[in-house]
Amino acid sequence: MKGLRLYSYWRSSASWRVRIGLHLKGLEFEYVPVHLVKDGGEQNSAAYRAVNPMRTLPTLEWTEADGTVRRLSQSLPVLEYLEERFPAPALLPADAFLRAKARMLAEMVNSGIQPLQNLSVMQHVKQSLNADDKAWSAYWNTRGLEALEAAVQSTMGRFCVGDAVSLADVCLVPQLYGARRFGVDLAPYPTLLRIEAECQALPAFQAAQADRQPDAVPA
Amino acid sequence: MKGLRLYSYWRSSASWRVRIGLHLKGLEFEYVPVHLVKDGGEQNSAAYRAVNPMRTLPTLEWTEADGTVRRLSQSLPVLEYLEERFPAPALLPADAFLRAKARMLAEMVNSGIQPLQNLSVMQHVKQSLNADDKAWSAYWNTRGLEALEAAVQSTMGRFCVGDAVSLADVCLVPQLYGARRFGVDLAPYPTLLRIEAECQALPAFQAAQADRQPDAVPA
Numbered sequence: 001m002k003g004l005r006l007y008s009y010w011r012s013s014a015s016w017r018v019r020i021g022l023h024l025k026g027l028e029f030e031y032v033p034v035h036l037v038k039d040g041g042e043q044n045s046a047a048y049r050a051v052n053p054m055r056t057l058p059t060l061e062w063t064e065a066d067g068t069v070r071r072l073s074q075s076l077p078v079l080e081y082l083e084e085r086f087p088a089p090a091l092l093p094a095d096a097f098l099r100a101k102a103r104m105l106a107e108m109v110n111s112g113i114q115p116l117q118n119l120s121v122m123q124h125v126k127q128s129l130n131a132d133d134k135a136w137s138a139y140w141n142t143r144g145l146e147a148l149e150a151a152v153q154s155t156m157g158r159f160c161v162g163d164a165v166s167l168a169d170v171c172l173v174p175q176l177y178g179a180r181r182f183g184v185d186l187a188p189y190p191t192l193l194r195i196e197a198e199c200q201a202l203p204a205f206q207a208a209q210a211d212r213q214p215d216a217v218p219a
Numbered sequence: 220m221k222g223l224r225l226y227s228y229w230r231s232s233a234s235w236r237v238r239i240g241l242h243l244k245g246l247e248f249e250y251v252p253v254h255l256v257k258d259g260g261e262q263n264s265a266a267y268r269a270v271n272p273m274r275t276l277p278t279l280e281w282t283e284a285d286g287t288v289r290r291l292s293q294s295l296p297v298l299e300y301l302e303e304r305f306p307a308p309a310l311l312p313a314d315a316f317l318r319a320k321a322r323m324l325a326e327m328v329n330s331g332i333q334p335l336q337n338l339s340v341m342q343h344v345k346q347s348l349n350a351d352d353k354a355w356s357a358y359w360n361t362r363g364l365e366a367l368e369a370a371v372q373s374t375m376g377r378f379c380v381g382d383a384v385s386l387a388d389v390c391l392v393p394q395l396y397g398a399r400r401f402g403v404d405l406a407p408y409p410t411l412l413r414i415e416a417e418c419q420a421l422p423a424f425q426a427a428q429a430d431r432q433p434d435a436v437p438a
């Protein structure tokens with residue numbers, strides 16, 4: 001995988017997950033910013049649609065040894081692919097059942113929370129339904145994090161599943177950032193906050209942080 | 220995995236995906252119906268919360284050789300787990316990049332469409348936002364299926380990825396059933412309809428069909 005490029009937006013939680021994975025595996029990549037809001041959303045531009053017709057972020061692009069340019073989107077499949085090609089350090093436990101649990105926790109964020117409060121859904125809630133998009137997003141974050149706090153009780157160690165970072169942690173950290181943006185009170189989720197602090201102590205999580213990306217807008 | 224039991228609801232598309240996977244792999248299982256609407260939703264009962272505190276469907280339950288009872292939820296992690304324990308027939312392509320593509324297409328349904336139109340979201344749209352929940356669901360199905368129709372153009376053979384059934388097809392078939400319920404015009408998606416017909420010719424897909432489950436309600 002030569003010439004790794006990640007099409008990303010600093011605050012996109014799906015982009016953020018892949019940034020964490022790339023940094024954890026020590027893979028160098030070029031950061032290509034795609035602004036989700038400017039000019040009606042750069043993901044809708046002809047240039048980006050040529051890269052990813054689905055207009056979603058992130059997209060990972062690379063060149064194989066034979067010169068083939070390949071692209072892949074959807075954060076969890078991208079991370080599973082990186083895991084297969086670069087198995088160490090692992091993003092999934094060695095034990096099959098624990099591996100399934102890590103994927104389950106990751107999906108509780110990936111399909112259980114994030115899709116309900118991504119930008120296009122919030123815009124639809126606000127513009128088409130004339131409803132409070134921030135309250136909508138806070139509702140689904142609260143509901144999802146409550147379930148996640150309960151679910152990690154039987155799997156956690158230092159991280160969500162035992163004492164090693166997994167896909168579950170990779171999904172958790174960007175989601176908590178989003179929840180704070182929507183004003184969600186995180187005090188009822190002490191386990192998730194403790195695990196977040198463990199993650200944030202690691203250089204790979206620090207490097208992937210939204211605020212540290214080249215397209216980040218200062219608060 | 221002895222004493223396989225699937226907690227399922229006939230029309231739940233996530234339950235349906237796991238039913239397809241179990242039938243494709245030739246695994247016998249006991250069907251345990253959980254009615255998502257009756258009595259305020261049986262998933263909220265104390266009995267089911269003891270099985271799955273997250274109150275989601277499906278849950279797969281089994282007993283290991285040493286007597287340990289295990290449970291797993293979230294349809295794609297359940298299917299990945301079945302794939303690891305019972306590799307044949309495969310639900311994912313042998314080639315790593317095609318395997319990633321199959322997972323990507325599956326996620327376009329699993330996180331891109333289904334979460335936006337599941338029962339709890341529809342209830343919230345109707346009851347809390349006083350909006351048209353069926354129009355809401357049709358909107359997200361249309362948007363998602365349009366992206367999926369475009370995405371399969373570069374991967375399809377007889378099925379979504381080449382000529383073998385994969386997780387992508389397992390997600391596609393129940394989603395199209397849902398789209399019809401919400402009145403979505405499927406004519407703009409001829410490739411998806413063709414692949415659906417290929418799938419429906421297979422006994423495993425027939426056995427998993429919503430209408431054939433013990434808790435199905437006749438139309």
